[in-house]
Amino acid sequence: MRILALGDCNTLGIGSLKNNSYPERFASKYSFTVINSGYTMTTTNEARHFFDKYYDDSIDIILIQYGVVDSWKTFKYSPYVLYYPDNILRKIARKIVKKYKKICKNLGLNNSLGTKNVVSPDSYKNNLEYIFSKIKNKKVFLLDTVPNRELERNSNIKQYNKILDELSSNFNNCHRVKFYDLFEKNLDTYYLDNTHINDLGYKIITEELIKTYENSSN
Helix, strand or coil: CEEEEEECHHHHCCHHHCCCCHHHHHHHHHCCEEEECCCCCCCHHHHHHHHHHHCCCCCCEEEEECCCCCCCEEECCCCCCCCCCCCHHHHHHHHHHHHHHHHHHHCCHHHHHCEEECCCHHHHHHHHHHHHHHCCCCEEEEECCCCCCCHHHHHHHHHHHHHHHHHHHHCCCEEEECCHHHHHCCCCCCECCCCCECHHHHHHHHHHHHHHHHHHHC
C-alpha cells in the first residue's frame, strides 16, 4: 500500500521530527510506503500542485491536513504568493508582501480596512474538492487542524475543520480524523511552540489516524 500525505509544516514535521511525523508513523504501523509532501507555510492552493506532481494510480491512501495558514487572518488587500512551485522571483515577492503586510498592520489598516483569511473558506473547500474530483475508490483521510496557542486564531481554525466535516459527509471514500479537542485540552503538552507539534502530539495524531483507518476497514 502506498500513501500520499498532503499538508503543511505539521505534516512534514520540523527539526528532529522532520519526516518522522504522523505519515511515517502511520505507514510504519502497517509496513506501507509513504510520500510525505508536507511543506512549510503552504495552503490548499499549493495542495493542488503537490497532488498533481505526486498522485498516480499506485497511491492507495491520501492523508490531508491543511488549515493553519489557510485560516490565518491577514490584511484584506494582501496578495498571496505561492510557496510551491517555488522560484527566486516568488521568494522576492513574498519578502515584499511580508513587509507590506507589516507596514499595513502598523498603520492600523487591518482595523480600518479589514482582514481576510489567507485562503477563503470557499476556496479552501474548492481546492479540496479538486483533489476529490481526480481520484476514484481511494481512501482519503481529512485530519483536523490543531488549535494554535495564539488563542485568537482558533475560532477560524474551527471554521475550517467544520468544512472538513462537510466534505467527509459528501464523499463516501472520505474519513475524518478528529483530535482538535484533545489538543485544546493539552496546549502546554503537545507543542514545540505556538504552532508546531512535538513528539507526543504526533503520537496522539497517529493513534487517532490508526483508529479511524481500522474503523474504515471493518
